[in-house]
């Protein structure tokens with residue numbers, strides 16, 4: 001499990017540890033780890049041009065000390081002091097090691113030829129403007145420096161966090177540094193795992209400074225492949241199709257038949273013992289043609305789902321339409337006493353009667369930002385910008401588990417840490433992949449996994465299958481279709497469970 005923390009949690013742990021150590025020990029450890037990471041990111045240290053962007057706080061201090069270590073190995077190190085004050089010990093160390101430091105010019109930084117020249121020529125830029133002490137939008141002149149670094153040809157290394165990214169949440173209020181590598185101290189910050197912050201961090205490199213024993217239970221985690229493999233349902237000698245889990249899928253409409261085929265495909269390929277599909281005549285025909293494994297039944301909304309047969313979990317919503325009939329079906333499915341996954345149109349109609357989500361049996365909702373925004377009555381853009389906040393809020397408000405889709409998928413439930421999925425690929429942003437995901441998670445629910453486990457495992461294998469579909473044996477990457485993801489699921493699970 002990769003555990004991630006807020007700035008306050010890290011600070012509290014640092015305080016406890018610092019009380020037991022001589023002053024400066026933690027900064028020394030941080031700077032040493034940072035210097036090693038930067039040295040590895042350079043073809044060679046001797047003669048390399050390194051530019052330090054240095055803020056007023058300890059983040060700048062780490063940066064100056066690391067710059068001093070590189071200067072001692074022969075790098076040409078220049079520091080730009082973005083504030084009138086800089087960490088005194090770090091600055092002295094840099095100067096002693098032969099590095100240079102200067103303040104900012106009077107005019108705008110991006111119009112200063114000396115500064116733009118340093119940025120253009122730098123092989124590596126260390127962003128030490130602000131770390132976990134940052135709050136709100138980057139102020140000038142820091143924002144201008146973050147913009148300048150954005151156009152740099154060299155490697156950009158964020159010190160602890162890319163400046164401008166909220167370390168606790170991943171939110172970005174204004175400008176933010178875009179790093180190739182983030183060297184983060186003590187423990188991973190939650191904002192480095194969640195977009196939009198995650199996509200500014202590049203590769204994450206945690207440096208251990210000994211905080212471990214002083215850290216609390218994490219509020220954000222990412223499951224490892226081995227942990228997901230351990231959770232995935234696996235048939236035993238006693239298993240039959242009913243014990244492996246029967247999943248009911250209510251999806252599709254005469255207008256949208258593909259969503260039904262894809263959701264059923266996700267469930268079949270994820271290993272459901274049996275899939276019962278119920279819907280309108282057209283999607284039933286399509287599902288039967290593509291998935292002869294599924295048992296199908298044509299239903300009218302007023303009939304409900306009582307005659308569909310016993311299931312251990314329902315998937316409700318992909319392509320089912322948003323009219324009154326769809327709402328009627330949603331009422332029927334949500335009135336059952338088994339776990340229900342609500343997706344897509346199912347969420348749109350439920351937004352008209354959110355009370356339907358308050359059930360005794362577990363409920364998992366799988367919205368994208370727009371759908372969650374409708375449920376919470378906030379714009380989609382705000383959900384995108386504050387993913388952790390809105391996923392947690394919806395989980396608390398509706399008493400459900402929330403899998404919020406998008407550039408980083410997060411799974412929130414009350415009383416547990418948020419789980420972040422790190423296997424996704426931008427290639428998955430194509431029509432129908434969400435329907436496949438719903439089918440996978442539904443199969444896991446039917447097999448008996450708790451909502452948060454089903455959601456986290458489904459997001460993980462869906463991401464792996466998406467990557468496998470995008471990557472060919474020739475190497476490189478290519479666009480994928482949603483059905484490719486369903487087809488790659490068995491291979492992705494085989495790779496996961498074999499540990500490769």
Ligand SMILES: NC(=O)C1=CN([C@@H]2O[C@H](COP(=O)(O)OP(=O)(O)OC[C@H]3O[C@@H](n4cnc5c(N)ncnc54)[C@H](O)[C@@H]3O)[C@@H](O)[C@H]2O)[C@@H](O)CC1
Pocket residue numbers: 014015018026027028030055056057058059060062129130131132133134135136137138139140142159160161185209
């Ligand atoms: N506390 C510790 O034990 C350790 C701290 N370390 C480093 O120290 C950092 C935290 O240092 P600090 O607490 O001094 O804080 P930071 O250096 O992260 O930032 C504080 C400074 O940034 C300014 N600032 C905050 N928000 C801003 C904004 N939006 N725009 C412009 N300026 C802004 C503040 O006015 C203040 O001068 C960590 O991120 C890490 O890099 C490491 O050395 C490891 C040990």
Ligand SMILES: [K+]
Pocket residue numbers: 059127128129130131158159160161162163
């Ligand atoms: K930084």
